[in-house]
Amino acid sequence: MKFVHLHTHSHYSLLDGLAKIDDLIAYAKELGMKALALTDHGNLYGAVEFYKKALKENIKPILGVEAYIVKGSRFEKQYQKNSGKNYFHLILLCENNTGWQNLIQLITKAHLEGFYYRPRIDKEILKQHSEGLIALSACPAGEIPQLILNNQLEEAEKTVKEYQEIFGKNNFFLELGYH
Numbered sequence: 001m002k003f004v005h006l007h008t009h010s011h012y013s014l015l016d017g018l019a020k021i022d023d024l025i026a027y028a029k030e031l032g033m034k035a036l037a038l039t040d041h042g043n044l045y046g047a048v049e050f051y052k053k054a055l056k057e058n059i060k061p062i063l064g065v066e067a068y069i070v071k072g073s074r075f076e077k078q079y080q081k082n083s084g085k086n087y088f089h090l091i092l093l094c095e096n097n098t099g100w101q102n103l104i105q106l107i108t109k110a111h112l113e114g115f116y117y118r119p120r121i122d123k124e125i126l127k128q129h130s131e132g133l134i135a136l137s138a139c140p141a142g143e144i145p146q147l148i149l150n151n152q153l154e155e156a157e158k159t160v161k162e163y164q165e166i167f168g169k170n171n172f173f174l175e176l177g178y179h
Helices: 021-030 047-056 097-112 123-128 143-149 153-167
Strands: 035-038 060-070 087-094 133-136
Touching (some): 021 035, 035 047, 047 060, 097 123, 097 133
Parallel strands (some): 035 060
Antiparallel strands (some): 087 133
């Protein structure tokens, strides 16, 4: 089994990604990758294009998103001075069609109910729509990486267990980045 990227941004990750879908797929094919995930920031704009083009090149498309998850409620839309960021990153990948349907619900509600500078979700809505999804702890902007970076190891462990309860032990993973 070759390496598979499960955290990939395209030009649909506004102000963050540069790669076009065609270029991502061509490079994955050149490297002999059998699968590739698309996890743009807060949106699914490239999902259909990515899915169709990846299948055409015999690459398994893994649909996902790098979601913005808030500390409190997605309905809170008030800036609190000196509170730092009130959201974290969380990678959500579709395991099956149920996961796809749940991801659509999450991103739609993030835009309609949680939008405050970014399309945000919270753990309440995540619990309601976690079936069929696989979650990764995300980049250094994720909740668990932030707790670890701030030397809050007990809180990080508690948060890992919370995500395992939401997604199931076999559907939550700590993301590692090679630097």
